[in-house]
Structures are given as structure tokens and as C-alpha cells.
Amino acid sequence: MERRFQLKSLNTFSVNAFSKSIVTAHHEHTLLKFWRKAYSKGKPVLILGGGSNILFLENYSGTILLNRIKGIFITENKTEWQLHVGAGEKWDELVVHTIKKNIPGLENLACIPGYVGAAPIQNIGAYGVELSQICEYVDAIDLCSGKKIRFTCSECDFKYRDSIFRNCLEKYAIVSVGLRLRKRWKPILDYHELAHLDKFRITPRQVFNFIYIIRHKKLPxxxxxxxxxxxxxxxxxxxxxxxxxxxxxxxxxxxxxxxxxxxxxxxxxxxxxxxxxxxxxxxxxxxxxxxxxxxxxxxxxxxxxxxxxxxxxxxxxxxxxxxxxxxxxxxxxxxxxxxxxxxx
Missing domain, CATH: 3.90.78.10 (UDP-N-acetylenolpyruvoylglucosamine reductase, C-terminal domain)
Structure with missing residues (x-):
């Protein structure tokens, strides 16, 4: 009997689907190596982060390639922080990491499930902030040529829950994302559930805490x-x-x-x-x-x-x-x- 691999724990819908194989990449070169190996066999390959934005309608006949390229690198100058983040980092853990380091700018995007590599694909957004407002670049591997390409924010063609990557998932593998966060922080409280907050006294951590409470009250x-x-x-x-x-x-x-x-x-x-x-x-x-x-x-x-x-x-x-x-x-x-x- 042909071996099958369970996908229930790899998608947040907890759908009981199976795939032919599952491999995990912790580095850019292994990701490309695994993709080429699977592709050479004429089987489909699905690069997956946290599986928080997918619905398996049936079993998958190819290879699930888990992108777990990690690393959070922070540099700064007088006006801003620049973050270079591996695609295999969990988005919510990144937000918590920046809040603990007193780096504001991501607090409105708290508690969004999934991995950093998936964030540019659908231009994640919540409570008046979208990734496109803070993204500096996206690094991706062209799976055909094997070359790494840096897409600037404008080249990503971000739109509401959309980007250049959403329709090119079989062509590119996102390996890292660059974020730019300004030191002159202004709270974004336009969303109706935050409008009662005092923009002159609120802190980034307080905004994070409010959004944490709101999301956990209304989302399962x-x-x-x-x-x-x-x-x-x-x-x-x-x-x-x-x-x-x-x-x-x-x-x-x-x-x-x-x-x-x-x-x-x-x-x-x-x-x-x-x-x-x-x-x-x-x-x-x-x-x-x-x-x-x-x-x-x-x-x-x-x-x-x-x-x-x-x-x-x-x-x-x-x-x-x-x-x-x-x-x-x-x-x-x-x-x-x-x-x-x-x-x-």
C-alpha cells in the first residue's frame, strides 16, 4: 500500500486530508533542492507555512514543502527600524517580539495566525493597517531559474488581500520579508472598535493589548x-x-x-x-x-x-x-x- 501523510495538523481548518509526502526546509538552498526533487518526479508541490489560509477540498497528490526558514535581524538609524525576517517565523510571534523590544508599528496586526512568508501573498491587514504600509521588500526564489529576487514594495503590487505573489504561487517561494517601522510613532485608531481610545495617551503595548482582547473575544x-x-x-x-x-x-x-x-x-x-x-x-x-x-x-x-x-x-x-x-x-x-x- 502506498504511504500517505496526514495533513490535519498542518491546516487550521483541521481538515483530515493526506499528501504523498511532506518535507521541511530550514534554509533557502534546501527549499530549492526539495522543490526541484519533487518537481522532477512530475508531481505537484505546495509550499506551506502555517496552513491558516487554505482549505483542502481533497487529498493532495504531491509534496507538501514546509517553509521553516527562520531569523529576525533588526537594524536601526535615527528615524526607523529595519527588520529582515525569515519566511518561517510565525507572524504573531514577530509582533510580540517587537512589542517586547519597544519597537512599535506592528501592534494593529497582532494575533494574525500564519507565518511571515504568507503575509505578503494576501497583503495581511487588520484594524486599519496593511502589510503594504510597512513592507520595504520581499525576497523570493524564482523556482525555475533558482535565482533569488528582491521585490520592492511597489513591485509587489499590493492591493486589498492581494499581491503579485497570489497568482504566481507556483513560480516563486518567499524566503524573507523586509519591514520598515518609523520611530516617530502615531497610533492608528480609525477602526470603530479602537475609536474610543485616547490617541494622545495610548501606548503601542496598550493598542496591542486591546486588539488581543478584541480578537480573542470574537474569533475562535x-x-x-x-x-x-x-x-x-x-x-x-x-x-x-x-x-x-x-x-x-x-x-x-x-x-x-x-x-x-x-x-x-x-x-x-x-x-x-x-x-x-x-x-x-x-x-x-x-x-x-x-x-x-x-x-x-x-x-x-x-x-x-x-x-x-x-x-x-x-x-x-x-x-x-x-x-x-x-x-x-x-x-x-x-x-x-x-x-x-x-x-x-
């Missing part, structure tokens, strides 16, 4: 309940469509974007379809946050969770004529699946 712990955080992106629509919706739903929350468009709350849309807490087999919508889908007892299949997501997609489309897009990557037998194939 993946150790206890399988989940990948927010399943859908917040939709961004044009101003004309937004005005029509506001006439019908005057209490609908919204956020102006720099390009003049309007960002809506996907969680609010789902909740106002009366879906909060909705149970679909062993999958469900988290009762405290409608944007989070959960594997209740860690026995739901990936297709069961995807079916729930499709149900939500159709309900929101029917009620609001808005088509949600998944933030979570869908992984099939041979690699990532275009969500358009599922959400039509």
Missing part, C-alpha cells in the same frame, strides 16, 4: 475549533451601487477607499441574511462572527465547508446582488483551484 481558537479566520473578503463596490444599497439599508456599515469606491462588511451582509450560527453538517458559521466558518468538531470535510461557503455566497447574492470572493485558498488534488469554478 484554531486549536479548539477548526477555522481559517475570515473566509470571505470584504466586498468593494462603486459609489453608485453603494448609494442604492444605503437607501434600502441605511445602517449598513461602510468604509471609503482611496480610489473613491466603498468597502462593505462581508460579515454584516452574511449576518443580515440571518445566517449567523447557521449549521451545515459538521461545518457552521461561527455564532460570534459571521465571517468565520468553522469545523465544529474537527470532523468536517473540506467539501462540506466549501458547500457551506457556496450556500453563503448564493444567499448574499440573492439578497444584496453582491458576489463575495473567498479570502481562503482552495486546494485540490493537484494544487490551487480557481474559486470561480466553485463560486459561480
Amino acid at each position: 481558537d484554531p486549536v479548539l475549533v477548526g477555522n481559517a479566520g475570515s473566509f470571505f473578503k470584504n466586498p468593494i463596490i462603486d459609489i453608485k451601487t453603494a448609494r442604492c444599497l444605503f437607501q434600502i439599508y441605511p445602517n449598513m456599515p461602510y468604509y471609503y477607499q482611496k480610489d473613491g469606491r466603498i468597502k462593505l462588511s462581508a460579515g454584516w451582509l452574511i449576518e443580515h441574511c440571518q445566517l449567523k450560527g447557521y449549521v451545515f453538517g459538521e461545518a457552521a458559521i461561527y455564532p460570534k462572527q459571521a465571517l468565520v466558518l468553522i469545523n465544529r468538531k474537527k470532523i468536517a470535510t473540506g467539501t462540506e465547508i466549501a458547500a457551506l461557503a457556496l450556500y453563503i455566497y448564493n444567499k448574499v447574492a440573492d439578497k444584496f446582488n453582491i458576489y463575495l470572493q473567498p479570502e481562503v485558498r482552495l486546494i485540490g488534488n493537484y494544487g490551487e483551484i480557481n474559486p470561480k469554478k466553485l463560486f459561480m
